[in-house]
Amino acid sequence: MSDKEQKYIPFSNREEWKDVKPIEQDDGPNPICPIAYSDEFKDKMNYFRAVLKTQDKSKRVIELLNEIVQENPSNYTVWYYRREVIKHLVDQSGKDSFDFDEEMELLEEMGSTDPKNYQVWNHRRFIVENYVGANGEKEFLEQVLQEDAKNYHAWAHRQWLLKNYSLWHGELEYVDKLLQLDHRNNSAWNHRYFILFNLHFNQQTKSMPLNIIEKEIEYAFTHIKHSPNNESPWSYLRGLFKGQKYSVQPKLLATLLELKPKYIGCSHINSLVIEIYQEQNTKESLEESLKICKILYQNIDQIHHKYWEFKEKNIKDQLERLILSQ
Amino acid sequence: MTDNQLLKEKHVEYIINLDKKKEDFEYWVTEHLRMNGMYWGLSALSILNSIDKMNKEETIEWVLSCQQPNGGFSGNNQHDDHLLSTLSAVQILLQFDALDRLNIDAVVDYVVSLQQPDGSFFGDRWGEVDTRFTYCAVSILSLLNKLDKINQDKVVEFIGKCRNFDGGYGCLPGAESHAGQTFTCIGTLAILHRLHEIDIDTIGWWLCERQLPNGGLNGRPEKSSDVCYSWWVLSSLSAIDRLHWIDQDKLRSYIIDCQDQETGGIADKPQDLPDVFHTFFGLCGLSLMGYYNLEHIDPVYALPTKTLRKLKHLNLTWNKH
Structure with missing residues (x-):
């Protein structure tokens, strides 16, 4: 990090930004929770405010936005403006004038350092949908899910891809x-x-x-x-x-009954058998489920004993109704 | 820890001290979530009957200063508005009996503007959709008695699409079931009085299965237990009147074991460091189960029942307190 700080060139010292007048943040007279930004970040944001004000959508803005999103990937306005700039550049000079490979590389890099950031995923969807298509997306997602198999942004992106591109x-x-x-x-x-x-x-x-x-x-x-x-x-x-x-x-039931004697101590198999027996709604099946309930709350699934006791009562009522109706 | 003692004074002290740690790194990295943090801390104090320990006027002023021109609230001054922080702001003002100082119409316009044609809600103008945001929107509007401003049938339809084969709910249609998301969907349906339309026992069992042999609850199958699910799971069970399906004594012991004996506060797991989020949700769990004479918290609105009772337009069909 200190290495990076040493190399940092303030925008006021950069030749291509000479014509821009930065705009300082206005904190108001007496902020209750003042915000602690680094000087570097302040410098970038001052130039961003200037760009917003003049609606500068030239190529150099992308460079500025690159620096900002990498430092603070959650700033919505910055991402939004980035899309505005891209649209403008493509409208002006065609798709080839913008380096989408580089854009995808940036997203890839940010996706792996900050995989749960919605803005990054949202921007990715915008680029895929409007400019680069779905090629390579599955491979990218495979990498992300390899890191964290439960990343729900990645799963949501995948489901979106499948549905929209029939992949x-x-x-x-x-x-x-x-x-x-x-x-x-x-x-x-x-x-x-x-x-x-x-x-x-x-x-x-x-x-x-x-x-x-x-x-x-x-x-x-x-x-x-x-x-x-x-x-x-x-x-x-x-x-x-x-x-x-x-x-x-x-x-299903046949398989369950075949496995049941082997799976002593497995609450799931017993619970599913009870469900099927309840559906059968015969005197034998209900009596058998009552036995299983007892085994569940007495032995194999004590932590859920309240539930199984409730279920037992439920089945008893069902059995009573059945006998009365016969 | 075997005597099951709840360290009430220590927890109060822990929460009050949080706002004084402005030199801490953690204080700054959670800066954009300050509104949520304030709600968690304040509501925890409410449960502990110590809300008077907070500086009421200063807090109200700060909350109001976070309302943006579009009506939404940001997580702190100079941040972007979001439904998550807007709900927290309303919840804080309500607990301080200060809703009359809020520009209600602006909040309502903001919330209404975020509903989408499919019934879902954006979290803010940038378009992320999640069932959490639906809950925030519906809760805000109902607290402000403005539910008639949105299409409620569409909301219910969207929530229905997020229901999964296991009975639980995800953040989007097709997304995996998660206890937090299940809370937001059940809460939404409860507020809209549409709970009778779902299969209560299937979701009840899925929620009940979240309890692990150590007494704690997890949020998804095959994940480890975490104190915050004492809120997400218990509140859902409570809203559908199935709280009695879990082993409450064991869950209480689990939460008690997550207390920090020295500093106060409750952690996600035994031996971990406490934080305000888990402190609040741990206390919520204990309150819902009726232990320690805590102030009762409503399982749907996540606000003290006594605060909600002042709002005559609410019909808390799920709450017997």
């Missing part, structure tokens, strides 16, 4: 790769659902087609088998049946 090809394989690396990556599970929902969900019947459900049950279980206590694939399984009954795919 679905290879996406399931990508998610699969992430899940192979980490079965517990809930963001990746969410993304898998997003892909299938967009590609296959039947908007008329408000449900997922049966062939997809069948395939995905199999997929979820390949991960469950590695770590049965991982909540994500269990939620995923439930999500597949959104809008329809578990009974449309009896294979």
